[in-house]
Amino acid sequence: MKRTVLAVVITVNAMAAHAQSSVTLYGRIDNGFQFETGLPGGHRFTAESGDWGCSWLGLQGAEDLGGDTQAIFQLESLLNTQTGALWGNLFARHATIGMTNARMGTLKLGNLGAGELSQDSLWVDPQLMQRYGISTLVRGRNWASATNGFEYTSPDLMGLTLKGQYDLTNNYNWNNSTTPGGQGRADGIEAIYNVGAAQLRVIYDEIRGANGSFDNVYAHSRSLMTGGTYAVGPVRLYAGYQHLNAPGATNASVGVTNTSQPAGVSAPTSVDHAWLGAAWQVTGVTTVTGAVYHANANHGNGNGTMYTLGGTYNLSKRTFLYTELGYLHNSSTSNLSLGSDSYGNNNYDPVANTASNDNPVYGHSQAGVFAGIMTSF
Template sequence: MNKWLASPVLLMIGAHAALAQTSVNIYGIADAGLVHESGGVAGSVTKLTSGVGSASRLGFRGAEDLGGGTSAIFTLETGYRIDTGEVDTAGTIFNRQAFVGLKTNAGTLTLGRQYTPWHQALVQVADPFGTGFAGGAKNLFPDWSTNVRTSNTIVYAAPSIAGVSADIAYSAGEQAGSNAAGRQFGASLGYSRGPLNVRLAYNNKNSDVAPAPGVAAVSRTIGTNSLLAANYIFGVARAYFAYGMDKGFNSGPMGNNNNPYGGVKPTPSTDSNEVMVGVAAPLGHGRLLASYTRKNDKTSLDQDAHAWGIGYLYALSKRTDLYAVYGAIVNSNGAGYTVANNSEAGTGNRASNLGIRHTF
């Protein structure tokens, strides 16, 4: 073979051999719906919005086989608004997830921006709506801000053995002069076998501010979130249950902090618990979803609330569904909870969703 021809051929063969050990997948969700909200000072609001059931996203996921049962893995995931084509969080690229790590027979270790174990238990086990739509847990559970995902995070997930799973996460606060200020850690322990799926999760958040030139030190109580999540299959239906406890500063972040009902601005609870029960059952070519949630504020303000939601997801295919969902909240003693969806906090105590979701 001519030497000038042989070199590029050999290079191509070598590149093919290397690529054969690596896989990269592109994935995502395109979700758009009509949302109608009412009951707040904003009045009646109707809009076409993005990510009603599941946040619209585009992601890249890859793995390289390193041999001996070990793989290098990565995920890069960005959120976008399908109604406008914009990035959903200004000034970011991969704001949803961005991590790299190793997967071995002894477990998986990842570093970067990642979901908290507490949020994963809520969305994967506890909520029939998957924390989306107008009936989801976001209405009253504190599934906002760094309770959902954290940057600068190390996560170790143990291999599942006999249905038992566990993971632990640590997020560095990265404030000069303090290893404690701003840090967050959490863990979960689960069991899934047959019709039963149950998980216990914990989140611990330090909201202190370390002193710096021109910045005064701030000391706050630790915010903690504990969650017991479960679901169980009864025949063709699946029943859901969640019990959450939140205590300390910033343990109960609210989705809408803009005084949605006017008057005295609501105060996020620093001592509360939530109970959710729900069901998902096949109906025709789709699924019927329903939930009821109760928030008990144990502070002196006693700002309780309860919420309910009902919805129907009609499957056009394995990847595409149509949805129709309604949710409502009853606030007590000046509580300010709003009916949310997966991507928005909402503006009032009632909302309906009508749209389409496609996964790829």
């Protein structure tokens, strides 16, 4: 491992010297503890990596090509810093090359990964996409990823910025995945408008299933999201709305059966999701955040409401402590979970003390708290 790190450092230095370009090795580490109740087997206390945000390690660089144009690249790996293992492929988060110009905009090609447009919902989330945040009640739909793609971001047009993405499947069929059960074609567009103390954001994206259809509202669906923030002194206010649509969703396509669902409940084809919240900069080093999220799914799936309260304390410019509390209340036919688990019954086996997911029993609530430390470099 030491030889590998040394080789990376030597390579980075050599690249910088030869190409007269800027190359940066960067990353961040998030580790902490978590306690949650209402799980299929009761409660659980765990050590966690990434409750506030993912841990990663990356390289990014730029080379001056003249005429105010730069060639750019980014390689980024997602890490489980409790075990030291990679989460996914080596550069699952980003593996792109492109060009940027202040007057013409920015073009990127390759694995856009965590740059998929739904992940920009971070900026309209009072909890900044922590474990209990904007992705929870949509079972992780806003953590979508994009491969085999290209992205264009416009320059600032009097406060307006536009971004568009298109992700190919590399298959004979334009929409279908090359991998059975995988993700098909994805695309989207985003508009960001900054005016005074306000920022408005609209995101539309499509994630297709392996057969090219919208067959799971929480994974392969159309998403339309709009939200905004407004700063009033030390307080930033947040509000937003999201609609998910998957007209091809069936019990079979989401992996459930009629007997495993409550009476009258079947796979949802649409979800409406809304939230309100605020972030208060109490002091120069302390921030308190609070938010309420509500989601309602059709076809008898009911609704869930999540209440959150969090805070951060900066130890330095690079390191901070964090904590967040969450309480999720489900209606009688809903089993949304704090862990953003996939749709369906938990199939809990009390003898073996095992479950297929961490969804609560239908109609039951969950509560949780986590705390940890994040540092970046």
